[in-house]
Structure formats: structure tokens, C-alpha cells
Amino acid sequence: MVQRTSHTTRSIAIVGAGQAGVQLALGLRQNGYDVTLVSNRTPQQVLDGRVMSTQIMFGDSMEIERGLGLDYWQDSAPVIEGLSLTVAIDAEKAIGFEARLAAPAQSVDQRVKIETWLREFEGDGGTLRIAEAGIEELESLAATHDLVLVAAGKGEISRIFERDAGRSAFDSPQRAAAVSYVHGLRPRNSFVACGANLMPGLGEYFIVPALTKSGPCDCIFINAIPGGPLDAFGDVTSPAEHLARTKELLGRYLPWEGERAVDARLSDPNGVLTGRIPPTVRKPVALLPSGRSVLGLADVLVLNDPLTGQGSNNAAKSADVYLREIVNRGAEPFDTDWMTATFERFWEYAQHVVRWTNGLLPPAPDHVVTLLDAAQRLPSLASGIVEAFNRPPSLDPWWYDADAARREIAAHESGDRSATAERGEARV
Template sequence: MRKITIIGAGQAGLHLGIGLLAKGFDVTLVSNRSAADIAAGKVMSSQSMYDMAIGYERELGLTLWDEHCPPIEGVHMRAGTRDGATMVDWRSRMRANGQSVDQRIKMPAWMDLFQRKGGRLVVEEAGIAEIEGYAERSDLVLVATGKGELGRLFERDAERSVFDHPMRTISLTYVHGMKPREDFSALNISINPGIGEYVNFPALTHTGPCDIINLECIEGGPMDRWSEVSTPAEHLALATELIHEFFPWEAPRCAQLRLTDDNGILVGRVTPTVRKPVGTLPSGRRVLGMADVLVLNDPITGQGSNNAAKCVKVYLDAILEHGARTFDADWMSETFERYWDYAQWVTRFTNTHLLPPPPQVLKVFAACGENPRLAARVANAFDDPKGLAPWYYDPVEADRFIESFAVATA
């Protein structure tokens, strides 16, 4: 029985670990926190997920909250200014519902499932020395967390990394009391050009159905005031103030907000980065990174957990196809390139939204407001951003794309 060790018990590590157990591997999973620590800790992400990624979870029996998690049924995108004037306003249902399950619920449940299926869970802070030991005893070591010295194992890929600093200050706020939409539940995206973005969707947390608000604040801009905040109450007050000031069309839904819990808040910054996949330990042994250890995007387009699930699908298939052969550096690089064939489009999609919107994107968004079929195509791209190419990035192709829908509906 081949032995595989995974460092990191998040969305990617646990998903892959459970998948490998189902295929007969001997799997050790190393986490720097226990299930109880995770459940009692702060929120870790917003983790909206869509049909393709949820399907990969469902194949392994990991969607344990389908009956309780409120659905994300569509997309509503708006762009406007603080005076309430809107330049873009379109909405569409998606072909299948998305969902967001608080990782403080999800990860402990998956850790329990992993152990019940025969996996070995080790709770320790694994550094280079510990990974050396696992590499000596395992056929393959995968690194699914980039915290501390582990992140330095994987070299930044300068050719594939567009940014070298954070583009946003990001705040997450888990709330109850948001007024429901009148049509369908949605991934709500509002853009105030040059200021920042408001992203909201329904979710499930410890205290039941809730809403998550992600405020993406351009660094140094008028929304970037999170250094003023020191308590959960102040966090909620500032989030509410910023919504009323910069996204007034969303304010009526946010009049009665209250925190789900004092740990339902997070503020941070992310430098979008692509890293090379193979890490070399001091002994010369090789380890393979995965998911956001290698492809880290800003959460503005909500792709992080989706990327993780899709990376797991690629890696699991590659491991199974490899049989009894050695997991050498060439195999590691080839496996990552299979994942990058998809992930590059997510990175391009996300990076586009961190810069001033190019004319062709604004043109497509405006056309979405006039053509429901076009709007549905763009809405479903959150499930598979690869489908945005080439028209999302090329003015000529954007015109052809818009025209194709006009002809189809004539």
C-alpha cells in the first residue's frame, strides 16, 4: 500500500486525503490545529463554491450540508458611484446552485470523516525538519499549506505572477439580519471604480443560515480604514458605514445587520502569486505543492475553494494513473501543469478584476443588462472561468461574442 502524507488540513488537503483513502492509499494528514481549535476559532475564508467544484465533493460524499445550506442561485452585478448612480446592472440565475459552508463547520466534520475512513491525523506544527521525516517514510508528500517556512519551499514564478504586492485590503463579515432579495439568492457583486468592491452571498455558519460580506478595499483609498478597528463591534460598524457610503444601492438590505459571532470577522491582505510546484528539502527530497500554495488569488471573484477542489481532482487522477512508479520531480511538474491548464484562467479572471475594468469588459457587462442569455453565460463563468476566454480579454472577440447573442435572439 503506497503511503502519502499531506501537510495541511484545509479544503484541498482534506478533500484529497479522503479521496486517496477511498482508492486504497495509506494517508497521513498533518494539521497545525485540532478540529476543536478550528471550530472555536475565527472564520478563515468566504468559501463560495459552484457546481463543478461541489460536484467533485459530491463524488466522495463530502457535501454533508446540502439540506441546511442556503443556495446561491444566481449572480447580480452592479457598478456605480457613491451618489447612487449605476453604470452597470444585470442579474441572472446560474444553471446550478452554489453554496458556502463556514470552514469552522466543514473542516472539523471532514477531519472526523477522514479518521473514520482510516486516515491518520497528526496535529502538530510541521516545519522543514518534520517534513523531512515524512518524506523519508512516504512515497509522496504534498504541501497544502503555505504558512511560515513552508511557503518558502516553493519559488515564486515571476513569469506567471502579475503582482508583487497586495491589491486590496480585504474584510470579511459574517452577519445575520440581512434583508432577503426579492427575486433569487445571489452572489452580489458591486463595483465602485477606483474605490473598491462589495461582494455578498448567503452561507451556513455555526448559528445557522447567514450572509457573508466581503469588502475589497483598494489600498490607500477611502475604504481602506481597517486599521481603525479593534473590536468586533467596531468591525461591523465600519463595514456598515462603508456599504452605506460607497454602495448605497445595497444599504437597504444592510439596515439590521448583526454579527453571527465575535469570531465571524477577518481582515487581511493577499499578494496574488503563482509559485513553482516542486519544493526541494535540505536532504534533496522533493515535495509537491497544491492549490493556493501554488496559485494564490485575491478572493474578489470567490474562486479559492473552487480552485482547491479542482486541483484535488487533477492531482487525484494523476496519482491513480501513475500506478507504482516513483513520484519524481518530472511527474510533479507535469501534474501541476495539468492543473495550471485550468487555473491560469481563474488567475487571469481574478487579476482582471483587480485592475480598472478594460473597455471590452464594461461593454460585455452593459450588454448583459440587455440580453438575458448573455447575462446567463457570464453568470455561469463563475463556475468555470475558462469559458471567459477569449472574449473577456480581447475587444474584437468581445464584439463578436456580443453579436453572436444578438443574432441568436433575432
């Protein structure tokens, strides 16, 4: 819990107005900090622009937002009760199970969320600066603020942070994502769930019930292995063609999902997105030409492929750690040792997300396939796998080690889970 203060003379600048940047800016304002937030778009431009992600927030991340009073969509966003997982081979279901989450999840179009939060930030006395920030802007901010944080994870400015080769397993994108926000997707026959369809050798397909500008919708996206048959959007020239290509691929490789999508239509003309993300971990501190230092935040430093749905969750948890560390710092200087230690505090959690996500990008090892297969007949194991989306550290060690996997399955078979009783307790 952040210790609340009424006022501080300390000033902080944040470059980047996504989940992490705006959440942290609002939290700092609540604690009395003078905050400058730099965004390359106005709130209205954010709302009117293209969709930015396929965000899903799990229980622990939603609790962070509730703690800051930022959970404005509890009564309007679909309640995601659980997850379903299918392994598909040759257009047929090979493995399939579903389980409810201990606490529901939620997905709110970031255009809606960020526009609302930016307006609250300005209304709370924060300074919103609209600019394309570069080195010159960072130098100006560093000269006039006690701390500068960079939360723009996918732009040119993030490249000032050195890639951490020891923590980065890949140097190129491992998937090509093609996202559509749609109305009219046929509902599941069971509870409301996020759907994950794994296609070995091809990629993945995900469905996330969400709230967008025009009401409840579904975010559907294909996550294709580059160069494979699902990587088929390079010649698409319009949003309508993008959705048509998605339906065509679903009909061919996941026919049961293709049937659900027959009547799907785009939520709005800006409801499509394509992209390729190289999973990367960067070093937390960047040195400016003047000698001043700036600190990276969230996916500036830890950028994962979206296949485990951890992007917004990582952002929320990173911002939460940084807020607590900033407040606890009091009047002490935000020097480079403190910057590095603050990131390492977040890395204690984030390393589990990186290990899990990176491990799913190559072909799954045999013991993981065995775990998924066993989850079909063991509801408690299925629940443990599903709950890991909320708390990835709970997967250690049984997801990564064949012997531990066998013990985990045996514990669920016998009904004795004492050996894994602490699973799911790890938090940031």
C-alpha cells in the first residue's frame, strides 16, 4: 500500500502516456508530486486513433487500479470469468479445457482508458505536454525535474536504453500479430472467457471480450510465426480486407472459431492493428549527452510477445513498484543506484513473465504438452494453469522442469496439493 502524503516539492516527468505512464502519473499526483506527463497525442486524438493493443487485466492488476480509484468500467466492461485453452493440430482439437479465474479479468480499449485517465490527470493539476519527445526534450526535462522516467516502449526514444543481452533470449520478432476489434462474434456456450488457441508450427489465435468506444466487443487476433501460413497480412490494404483475411484463416485452420466469426464486423474503422514485437529486456538507466540519467519503465525495459497477455499487467505492476519506491525515497536523490535498484525490484517479478512467455515461443517441450493434456481430466490442474495468467511466478518450478511437472500432476491426481500449496502467492 502506498503511504499517502499531502504535498511534496519534488517534481517528476514521465515521457509516454500508456498504461504505465498515466497510471504512475496519477498515482504520483495523489501523493502530492509535481508531475509533467509528455504525450505525443491529445486525449481526443488518442480516442479517435487506431487501437493500440489487445489488453487484458487480470485480478492483481485490477486491484492496483482499484487502489488508485481508477477502475471506472466495472459496470460497463464484460466480466471475463475465466480462460479456455485449445491445442489445434491439422484444424482439429487435440487438447481442450477451460477454468474460471479466482478473480475476474477485464479488458478496456486503451483508447477509452487512456483518454479518460489523461483528462483526469489534467483535472487533478498535472501538466500534460503534447510533444514528440526526443533527446532534446529529455535533456530539458532532466534539467528541470528531480526524476525523468521514459514509458514510451515502442518508439525511437526507447532505443536510448541498451539491450541487456544476458536477459534477452531473442533479437528479432518471433510472432506477427494481426488484431481486429469486432462486434457480432457468436458467444461461447459456456461462461465468458478469454480464449487461447495454440497451433503448433503456425502460431496462436486469441479472443478477448472487451469494452470499446461503441460498447462491448471482442478483440480477436492471430499471432503468426513469421513466414508461416498465418503470416498473411502483408498485402492487406484496408480494415475490411484485414477482417476478411482473418475470417478466411480461421475457417481454414480453426473452423469452430471461423463459425463463431461469420457475422463479426469491425467495431470502428480504426479497429485493426498489425505489428511485430522483438521480445527484449533493456538496461534500466540511460545516460543523456549532458551526463544526466533517465530511468525506463514497463515495456521500455521489458518487452514481451503478447501471447501470454501480460503487457498491460506488466505495465500496471511496474508502475505500482515505481510509485512505492519513489514515495519511499522521500527527499533522497534519485541517483543511478536507486534507479537500478528500483528496476531490479520490478525484475524480481517480471523475470517470471519473460521466462514463461519466451518459453512458449519455440515448440513446447514434452512435459508442457503432458501438463496441458492432463489438465483436461484434472480440473484443479486446469485452474492452476489458468490462474498463472494472473500470477506467472506460480508456474515455477512445475511448468519448467519435467520431474516437477510429473510431481504436480501426481499431486492433483491424488488430491494432495500440499507440495504446491504456495503456488499463486508470489506478488510484486
